[in-house]
Amino acid sequence: MKPMSTMREGIAMVTLDGAIYAIGGDNGVSILNTVERYDPRLDRWSACVAMSYRRRYFGAAVLKSKIFVVGGSDYDEDHNSVECFDPRMNRWLSLPPMLMRRESPAVAAVDDKLFAMGGACLNVETERIDCYDPLTNKWEEFAPLPLAIEGMGVAVI
16 A cells, blocks of 8 residues: 555544545644545556545544544644535535534444544543434534543444
8 A cells, every 4th residue: 555645643534435535634643634635556656635624543434335424633623624625526515513612522423323432522531422414404412421531443334
């Protein structure tokens, strides 16, 4: 696999339609809003349209063939902003913000809904889970995690 064009940490990565997307992060100089797409058939990274917000330590998941990114932080604050990338339209759309600001949430798509779990706001970990329903375009608080945690991974099988 060829390297990405931009070194970055604190990114989110997802797979969609056989491609790998590397989103946002921190290159050691600035917070990024850039997105790179890897095509394994061509062994090539290409630039995608950038997010509206620069973010690192955020969550991402694929729901209904779109990439959702939630929360994260820049050098000054934690975010509750949410964006959705539609690769067929090649654009990002802003969505209603999460109910709380947080960095390092775990994010997963289950039963056509998006779940943001745990994370931290102002360096205080949370057990909170919020659920986004694209049909109503609203966030709701969900049953909490058994403990406050940030930076965890999540997978849906």
